[in-house]
Each structure stands twice: as structure tokens, then as C-alpha cells.
Amino acid sequence: MPIKNRLKQIRHxxxxxxxxxMAKLLDLRQEKYNRYERQEIQPSLEYALRIAxxxxxxxxxxxxxxxx
Numbered sequence: 001m002p003i004k005n006r007l008k009q010i011r012h013x014x015x016x017x018x019x020x021x022m023a024k025l026l027d028l029r030q031e032k033y034n035r036y037e038r039q040e041i042q043p044s045l046e047y048a049l050r051i052a053x054x055x056x057x058x059x060x061x062x063x064x065x066x067x068x
Contacts (some may be wrong), residue, residue: 004047007037010055010062027056 011022022031023033027050042063043051052059 001067003042003063004024004039004066005042005063007033007062008052010057011037027042 003017007022010021014022016022016025019034019037020030021060023030026033028036028047042048048059048063052062055062
């Protein structure tokens with residue numbers, strides 16, 4: 001089952017214009033964040049939890065499983 005994320009949607013909800021700004025907020029390299037947002041790769045469990053913590057959201061609000 002593929003895992004998807006809502007990072008782009010959340011970035012827009014937070015009125016953060018660029019991936020660079022969001023990456024800084026999350027303490028990630030912009031290139032890594034870009035790949036997460038474009039759903040090319042998914043973060044490890046550790047990074048998913050860190051992202052959720054920095055965004056002050058449950059991890060399930062950001063990352064979800066797509067039933068096929």
C-alpha cells in the first residue's frame with residue numbers, strides 16, 4: 001500500500017510560499033523536502049514524526065496510506 005502525504009496542502013494552508021521556507025521550518029535540506037512534497041520519496045518513520053512534531057500535527061494528518 002502506497003504512503004502519500006499532504007505536505008504541499010499544509011504548506012499552502014500555512015501560507016508558506018516556497019519549499020525553501022518550509023524546508024527551513026522543518027530543518028530539512030530543500031532538495032529533500034522537495035522530493036517529499038513531490039511524493040518521489042517518503043521520509044523514514046523518525047523524520048515523519050519529527051515533521052509532525054514541528055508542524056504540531058498528528059502524523060496521520062500529514063501521512064496516510066492509499067488503499068488500492
